[in-house]
Amino acid sequence: LSERTAARRKINLMQLVYGKPESKSSDEMKEISDEGSEDDEFFKPKGEGNKISQKGIHENDVDIDDCSKFLSNVSLKDWSSDDMVASIRDRFVTGDWSKASLRNQLS
Amino acid sequence: MGKIQYMRLKGSQNLRLRLLLSTLSTTPIIIEDIRAEATWPGLRPYEVSFLRLLEKISDDCRVEINETGTSLKYKPGIVMGGRHLVHDCGTTRSIGYFLEPLILLGLFAKKPLTIRLKGITNDSKDPCVDTFRSTTLPMLKQFGVPSEGLELKIESRGVPPLGGGEVVLSVPIIQDSLKAITWIDEGMVKRIRGHTFSTKVSVQFENIMIHAARGIFNSFLPDVHIFTDHKAGQQAGNSPGYGISLVAETTSGCYISADTSVSYAQGKEEGELEEEKQELSPPEDVGIKIANILLAEIEQGGVVDSTHQGLLFLLCALCPQDVSKVRVGKLSPYGIGVLRHIRDFLGVKFVIKPDPSTETVILKCVGCGLKNLSRKIS
Numbered sequence: 001l002s003e004r005t006a007a008r009r010k011i012n013l014m015q016l017v018y019g020k021p022e023s024k025s026s027d028e029m030k031e032i033s034d035e036g037s038e039d040d041e042f043f044k045p046k047g048e049g050n051k052i053s054q055k056g057i058h059e060n061d062v063d064i065d066d067c068s069k070f071l072s073n074v075s076l077k078d079w080s081s082d083d084m085v086a087s088i089r090d091r092f093v094t095g096d097w098s099k100a101s102l103r104n105q106l107s
Numbered sequence: 108m109g110k111i112q113y114m115r116l117k118g119s120q121n122l123r124l125r126l127l128l129s130t131l132s133t134t135p136i137i138i139e140d141i142r143a144e145a146t147w148p149g150l151r152p153y154e155v156s157f158l159r160l161l162e163k164i165s166d167d168c169r170v171e172i173n174e175t176g177t178s179l180k181y182k183p184g185i186v187m188g189g190r191h192l193v194h195d196c197g198t199t200r201s202i203g204y205f206l207e208p209l210i211l212l213g214l215f216a217k218k219p220l221t222i223r224l225k226g227i228t229n230d231s232k233d234p235c236v237d238t239f240r241s242t243t244l245p246m247l248k249q250f251g252v253p254s255e256g257l258e259l260k261i262e263s264r265g266v267p268p269l270g271g272g273e274v275v276l277s278v279p280i281i282q283d284s285l286k287a288i289t290w291i292d293e294g295m296v297k298r299i300r301g302h303t304f305s306t307k308v309s310v311q312f313e314n315i316m317i318h319a320a321r322g323i324f325n326s327f328l329p330d331v332h333i334f335t336d337h338k339a340g341q342q343a344g345n346s347p348g349y350g351i352s353l354v355a356e357t358t359s360g361c362y363i364s365a366d367t368s369v370s371y372a373q374g375k376e377e378g379e380l381e382e383e384k385q386e387l388s389p390p391e392d393v394g395i396k397i398a399n400i401l402l403a404e405i406e407q408g409g410v411v412d413s414t415h416q417g418l419l420f421l422l423c424a425l426c427p428q429d430v431s432k433v434r435v436g437k438l439s440p441y442g443i444g445v446l447r448h449i450r451d452f453l454g455v456k457f458v459i460k461p462d463p464s465t466e467t468v469i470l471k472c473v474g475c476g477l478k479n480l481s482r483k484i485s
Contacts, residue, residue, distance in 0.1 A: 013459045013468065017438070017446050066122055067232055068207060068441045069414045079402045085326050088406045092296045092327045093358060 111182065113137045114451075121444050122154050124417070126161060127208040128452035130168075130183040131215060131425070131477060138179045149176025153200035160194050160205060164212065164220065185481045188216030188280065196226030198270040203233030206259075206276065210247065211421060213278025214285075217481040219256055220278045228264045228272035229304060229350045229368040234414050236261050236274050237302040237352035242364040246415060249360075250422045251286030253279050264306050264336075265344030266370035272344050284478050285422060287429035291469060293410050294359030299324055299401075301333035301354065304368075307347035310337040312390045316351050319394030323402070346370055349390060353401045361410045365401040369393055407436025408467045416442035424455040426474030434467050453477075 078084065089095040114134050116125060119141045129136045142148050150158075150172065158170050158181075168184030196205050202224050213220035229235040234243070240259050248254055256279035265272025301320070303313040313335045324331045333353070338344075350368025357363070369387050404412045411419050416439050423431040435442070438459075449455050453475040460469045 013438075013461055017443050017459060018450060018456065066120065066124070066204075068417050069232065069234060079323055079399050080326075088402065089327070090295075091405050091408070094328055095295065097295075 111135050113180070115139070119150075119154070121441075121448060122150075123157055123204070123208050124445060124448050125452075126157065126181060127211060127421075128448055129181060130161065130165065130186060130212060132452045132475075133183055134452060135180075135182040138181075139177070141177045141179060143177045150179065151199060152197055153204060156195075156197050156199075157205060157208075160196075160209070161212075163192060163194060164188060164209075164216070164222070186212050186216040187481075188213060188218040188220035188278075190219075190221045192220070192222040194222060194224055196224055198227055198268060201227040201230040201233045201235070201267075202272070202274060203230075203235055203239065206236075206239055206243075207234070207418060209276065210243065210278055211418075211425075213276075214247075214252060214281050215477070215479050215481065216278075216280050219280050221275065223273060223275050225270070225273050226265065227267055227270040228261065228274060228344075229348070229366075230267050230370070231350075231367050234364075235350065235352055235366045235368060236272075237304070238354070238364045238366045238414075241300065241302070241352065241354040242362040242412070243415065243418065245360075245362055246411065246418070247422070249288055249290060250426070252281060255279060263342040263344060264304055264338050266306055266346050266348030266350070266368060268371055269345035271346070280482055281479050282482070284427045284476065285425055285474070287423075287426040287431045287474055289430075289432045290410050291432055291434040292359040293361050293408055293434060293467075294357030296328065296355045296363075296405055297358050298330040298332075299328060299353060299355050301331075301352060302336055303333060303349070303351045304336045304338065305349040306338045306343035308349055310335065312349045313337065313351075315390040316349070316394035316397075319391045320351065320353065320398040323395060323398040327402075349393075351393060351397050353397055355401060355405055359410075363401070363404050363409075363412045364414065365397055365404055365412065367393060367397050367400075404436075408465055409435035411435060413437070413439040413442070417445040420445045420449060420457070420470070423457075423470070423472050424449045424453050424475055425477045427478075428473055428476040430471060430473055432469065432471045434462070434469050436467055438468060 090099045112135070114136045116136055116138045117140045122138070125136060125138065141150055162168055162170060165184040165186045169182040171180040196202050205224060209222070236259060244257055244259065247257065256277050258277050260275040262273040262275060263271065303316050305312050317333045317335070320333065321331055348368055348370030350366065352364065352366035354362050354364040371387070407413065410433060413436060416435050419433055419435065420442060423433060446457055455472050455475050458471040460471070462469050
């Protein structure tokens with residue numbers, strides 16, 4: 001079972017990054033036609049376009065800021081609490097070496 | 108000469124990545140709809156500056172921008188490299204923005220590259236120059252880049268809004284191609300090093316930051332050294348500010364970094380409604396925050412931090428036709444963007460496999476086998 005879930009997750013990640021290979025072209029076509037219908041509104045305030053893109057998922061935002069630094073995934077945790085300290089204790093040389101070596105064997 | 112086939116792209120996203128890959132794979136590109144809907148349409152000053160930089164270091168490259176700056180035609184030339192080049196990066200984006208692609212271009216140049224870059228050395232948006240020295244350059248060595256001639260000298264510092272910093276970057280050329288690697292052992296953190304800097308403010312700010320950061324690391328590791336770099340006079344640039352860059356070294360030679368800096372906000376010409384920070388955050392908070400960010404990066408358990416994922420993937424994809432295998436933490440949005448562009452330009456697709464036991468991701472790829480063709484063959 002674990003193998004199967006692993007296999008499923010693998011596909012999911014690949015799909016997340018590269019998208020579905022077979023249906024990709026048709027999806028794009030659809031998007032283009034959708035855009036065409038949007039053009040019915042001839043006069044559109046400039047700000048509105050921005051609003052839509054902000055609402056939409058980041059992946060589709062073609063004007064996303066070009067920045068390699070990624071800060072938002074680092075949800076600021078309070079590392080002073082003992083539980084948090086214990087959770088990454090073994091990532092340091094002062095931690096448990098046997099556990100750390102186990103970690104590398106698994107891969 | 109026949110008609111050139113252009114690759115058509117849309118939007119302003121990942122512009123420097125597209126230009127970089129376009130140059131490396133010699134694929135001419137057309138980018139349309141660059142912020143066409145925005146209140147301030149077209150290319151930003153830093154993007155134009157990057158295009159000028161590309162023109163400076165390469166031969167026979169052509170850049171055409173339309174009147175409003177919303178469409179761009181780029182035909183890459185041969186990267187020449189060369190010594191004693193100077194480029195003013197402006198003050199809209201920090202030097203880190205330019206360094207990331209420049210390092211890769213330098214590796215595949217005809218002659219070793221030495222360039223003096225002027226502008227902002229430290230800001231909170233891009234990786235700062237200290238991080239480049241401590242993390243990015245050692246990372247390149249993993250891929251067989253010669254360490255001789257690979258260095259970044261910080262001559263003076265500059266922070267937003269006025270900048271005034273200067274660095275000298277030297278990149279050697281690679282003789283044939285990079286070296287494919289298997290790099291999945293992230294090791295254990297054996298020491299933490301760091302640099303603080305202060306320009307036009309008291310050196311005491313640095314001491315407070317260091318004290319605060321050390322307080323957090325004390326429960327993990329005794330081997331923590333953070334160096335200070337107080338600049339005054341000419342070397343301090345034009346604006347006051349302070350900041351810190353930390354790097355955790357592991358037993359297997361990985362470097363995990365985190366950095367930030369504090370200074371007055373950029374001017375309003377950006378057009379975005381950035382809330383003007385009049386009050387700077389106190390140095391104690393900065394020290395605690397950056398230590399927390401570093402610990403969070405360590406927790407992720409990759410061989411590089413989330414900032415360097417993109418560069419790591421690029422290096423893997425540029426390797427000879429051999430299997431590379433790397434381990435990273437959670438994929439960052441920029442990393443995913445890089446993976447997509449690598450597929451589009453270089454035709455390299457990664458096999459991405461999560462490792463549930465450690466909550467990391469293992470990526471495997473066969474490099475595109477890019478050779479340094481422009482180098483002089485003697």
